[in-house]
Amino acid sequence: MSQFLELVAKWHVRGAALCVAIMLVFVPVAGRSQTTNQSQKATVVLVHGAWADASSFDAVIGLLQTAGYTVYAPPNELRSLASDAKVISTFLKTIDGPVILVGHSYGGAVISVASVGNPNVKALVYVDAFVPDAGESPGSLLAPYPAPPKDFFTAVPFGSGGVDVYIAQKYYGPVFASDVPAPKAAAMAAEQRPLTQAALTDKAPEDEGWKSIPSWYVVGDADLVIPPALQLKMAERAKAHISHTDGSHPSMVEHPEATVAAIMAAMSATQTR
Amino acid sequence: MSDNARDAGKPAIVLVHGAWADSSCWNDVVGRMQADGYTVYAPPNPLRSLAADAASIAAFLKAIPGPVILVGHSYGGAVISVASAGRSNVKALVFIDAFVPDAGESCLGLLSSYPAPPSDLFTPVQLDSGETDLYFTPKYFNAAFATGIEAKAAAVMAATQRPVTAGALGENAPAELGWKALPNWYVLGSLDQAIPPPLKSMMAERAKASITHVTAGHLSMIQHPETTISAIVAACEAAVLVS
Numbered sequence: 001m002s003q004f005l006e007l008v009a010k011w012h013v014r015g016a017a018l019c020v021a022i023m024l025v026f027v028p029v030a031g032r033s034q035t036t037n038q039s040q041k042a043t044v045v046l047v048h049g050a051w052a053d054a055s056s057f058d059a060v061i062g063l064l065q066t067a068g069y070t071v072y073a074p075p076n077e078l079r080s081l082a083s084d085a086k087v088i089s090t091f092l093k094t095i096d097g098p099v100i101l102v103g104h105s106y107g108g109a110v111i112s113v114a115s116v117g118n119p120n121v122k123a124l125v126y127v128d129a130f131v132p133d134a135g136e137s138p139g140s141l142l143a144p145y146p147a148p149p150k151d152f153f154t155a156v157p158f159g160s161g162g163v164d165v166y167i168a169q170k171y172y173g174p175v176f177a178s179d180v181p182a183p184k185a186a187a188m189a190a191e192q193r194p195l196t197q198a199a200l201t202d203k204a205p206e207d208e209g210w211k212s213i214p215s216w217y218v219v220g221d222a223d224l225v226i227p228p229a230l231q232l233k234m235a236e237r238a239k240a241h242i243s244h245t246d247g248s249h250p251s252m253v254e255h256p257e258a259t260v261a262a263i264m265a266a267m268s269a270t271q272t273r
Numbered sequence: 274m275s276d277n278a279r280d281a282g283k284p285a286i287v288l289v290h291g292a293w294a295d296s297s298c299w300n301d302v303v304g305r306m307q308a309d310g311y312t313v314y315a316p317p318n319p320l321r322s323l324a325a326d327a328a329s330i331a332a333f334l335k336a337i338p339g340p341v342i343l344v345g346h347s348y349g350g351a352v353i354s355v356a357s358a359g360r361s362n363v364k365a366l367v368f369i370d371a372f373v374p375d376a377g378e379s380c381l382g383l384l385s386s387y388p389a390p391p392s393d394l395f396t397p398v399q400l401d402s403g404e405t406d407l408y409f410t411p412k413y414f415n416a417a418f419a420t421g422i423e424a425k426a427a428a429v430m431a432a433t434q435r436p437v438t439a440g441a442l443g444e445n446a447p448a449e450l451g452w453k454a455l456p457n458w459y460v461l462g463s464l465d466q467a468i469p470p471p472l473k474s475m476m477a478e479r480a481k482a483s484i485t486h487v488t489a490g491h492l493s494m495i496q497h498p499e500t501t502i503s504a505i506v507a508a509c510e511a512a513v514l515v516s
Contacts, residue, residue, distance in 0.1 A: 053317075054433035055297030061429045073433045075295075077319070086401065094398050158332035169312075187303040190288075191296035191315040 042098040042122060042272035044263060046073040047088055047114075049105025049129070050195035051167050051176060052188070052250060056104060059256035064263070076107055078195045081137075081202035085113035098122045098272040100263055101209075103129050104250060105226065106138060106195060109202075115209030123266035124213050127259050128220040128249050131234040132204035139201040141234070145227050148175070156194065164194035175224050179248040188253075214269060215240040216262040220251035241265060284340040284364060284509050288315040289330055289356075291347025291371070292437035293409040293418055294430070294492075298346065301498035306505070318349055320437040321404075323379075323444040327355035340364045342508045343451075344501075345371050346494060347468065348380055348437060357451025364512035366451055367458040367504050369494050370465055373476040374446035381442045383476070387469050390417070398436065406436035420466045420490025456511055457482035458504040462493035483507065 044064055046057045054073035061071050074091045077084050088110055092099060099120045103111035108129025115121040130138050152171050156164040167175075172189030173182055180188065217235035221228055221244050235242045243265075245251050245258035252259040267273035286306055288299045296315035303313050316333045319326050330352055334341060343363050345353035350371025357363040372380050394417065395407040409418050414431035422430070459477035461484055463470050468491065477484045485504055489496040 053295045053297060054435070055295060055300075057433070058297070058429050061432050062425065065425070065428050065432070071432045075435045090400060091398060094396075154336075156333055156336045159328060164332075183304055183308065186307050187300055190303045190307065190313045191299065193296070193317045 040098055040272050041069065042100045042267050042270070043070045043072065043095050044100050044102065045088075045092065045095070046071065047076050047101070047103045047107035047111050048073065049076070049103070049107040049250075050078055050199075051172070051192040052104070053191065053193050055191070056188075056250050056253055057102075060252050060259050060263075063256055063260045076110055078106070078193055078199060080196065080199050081109055081113060081204065084110045084199070088114035089116075089118065092118050092121065095120065098270065100125060100266050100270075100272065102127065102259070102263060104252065105129055106199070109138065109204060112208045112210050113205060115213055116207045121209065121213060122270040122272055123216065124210055125216045125218070125259070125262050125266055126235065126238075126240065127218045127252050127262075128223050128226055128231065128247070129217070129234075130226065131208075131210055131215075131217070131238050131240075133208065133237065134206045135203050137201045137203050138199075140203075141230060142226070145230065155197070163197040165197050165200065166192060166194045176249055177253065178224050179222055179246075179254050180250070184253075210238040210240070214266070216266050217242050218251060218258050218262050219244045220247040220249060220255075222246055223249045223251070225249040241269075282513075283311055284342045284512055285337050286311050286313045286505060286509075287330075287334065287337070287341050287343050288313065289343070289345045289349035289353050290315065290318050291345070291349040292320055292407075292442070293414075293434040294346070295433060295435050297433070298430075298492060298495060300495075302494050302501050302505075305498060305502055318352055320348070320435055320441060322438065322441050323351055323355060323446065326352045326441065330356035331360060334360050334363060337362065340512060342367060342505055342512060344369065344505060347371055347491065348441070351380060351446060354450045354452050355447060357455060358447075358449040360451070363451065363455065364515070365456045365458065365508035367460070367501075367508050368477065368480075368482065369460045369501055369504075370462045370468060370473065370489075370491050371459075371476075372468065373452055373457075373459075373480050373482075374450075375479065376448040376450065377445050379443050379445050382445070383472060384468070387472065397439070400438075405439045407439055407442070408436045409434055417466045418491055419495075420464055420492075421496050422490070422492060452480045452482075456508070458508050459484045460493055460501055460504050461486050462489035462491060462496075463487065464489060465491045465493075467491040 102125040169189040173185035177185040217240035247255040344367040398406040415427040419427040459482035487500040494501040
């Protein structure tokens with residue numbers, strides 16, 4: 001057995017302390033930021049929402065990478081607001097230099113919490129996203145609006161009393177990805193990652209990054225999931241720089257240029273472009 | 274969960290992704306099989322621990338009323354091996370460039386007789402739980418993981434990869450494994466730089482799988498989706514014949 005593999009295997013057995021020690025010795029971290037120090041170019045971190053995965057940002061990532069930016073779209077576990085935010089805040093700590101943090105949909109609630117207390121995060125960019133204030137949840141924010149059909153969600157119980165909530169495939173294209181070509185929307189429906197039922201009503205904490213970090217917001221004017229009127233209300237409350245696109249709920253899939261424009265505007269304003 | 278009543282006669286196809294990927298690695302397979310009238314699901318593989326990941330997939334399988342063909346890529350092969358044990362609606366397993374561990378074997382253990390990777394192949398992120406998330410270091414991603422994939426597409430995949438915990442890769446498989454009782458298929462990419470083809474051959478033969486060789490790297494379902502689909506369709510046909 002090679003030294004490396006042997007040691008990695010031992011991490012699991014002997015626990016965390018050894019794990020850290022081994023990592024320091026054998027797994028040099030080159031540092032995540034691959035940009036040079038002379039430019040203060042931001043790293044872009046994209047956080048996907050529920051019923052999607054990081055591939056919802058594929059087109060945005062392609063454009064940003066072509067423009068020379070370092071991009072990460074780490075996993076949003078979609079388990080609970082507190083634990084999801086913790087995963088993202090832990091990931092953010094591994095990045096040197098300025099970060100533009102982007103969230104889609106439920107990912108907006110996650111970046112609002114994950115950005116708190118991290119001075120590297122220079123701007124928040126919300127795309128068709130929730131920007132909850134203290135005590136609010138996606139469920140409570142949507143409550144004043146018409147409810148979806150009864151069979152809109154499919155529940156899958158798991159483990160210790162948890163329930164994973166999927167969007168029934170027949171509604172995914174018509175409602176969630178309503179401007180995405182049907183074959184692509186059907187594949188997205190099959191590949192969606194579920195949100196736990198509990199996370200739908202997890203209340204946002206008092207501390208929210210958008211209260212102190214400059215924010216941008218892209219409103220999908222054809223969004224059938226988060227009503228554009230609600231998006232505007234949250235964006236205005238956060239004093240975000242608002243732009244509009246003629247997109248559905250994941251507007252960055254078919255209109256990546258609108259999301260990229262907001263990210264670039266955030267970079268310009270924070271001198272990290 | 275029954276999303277497509279018109280195809281009630283066909284087994285549902287459930288695709289389980291591996292480490293350093295997500296369900297979008299199945300895009301072409303999903304699209305073509307949906308066009309052919311199959312109901313397809315690519316549920317999340319949490320990549321936290323073998324036992325927990327298998328429990329998550331098993332819970333998903335339980336929610337599907339009819340027969341299922343279960344497909345796994347890479348580490349997803351270990352997960353489907355465990356998740357399918359005792360699940361009567363799973364009719365066949367299809368492994369794509371995948372681990373098929375036997376009892377007491379782990380992914381890292383199976384790789385240990387092959388040359389070690391560079392020490393910075395993975396970028397670790399220490400989690401509060403004491404576990405370590407391993408990301409595939411972007412500079413190695415195209416050559417060592419997304420072998421044969423066009424550079425721009427590979428760069429996007431590197432940015433969207435989901436990490437696996439070190440613990441999951443070192444976790445030993447339990448005694449109850451679905452492949453011991455089910456008919457198996459295996460698609461074997463011959464240019465794989467992540468799981469050596471001789472190791473894949475050994476595991477496929479041990480599982481008495483029907484093996485298809487394809488000139489592809491570790492992600493043969495992206496490079497040659499038609500080969501993966503052929504194996505899945507063969508498994509479906511065998512399952513229908515048996516039922």
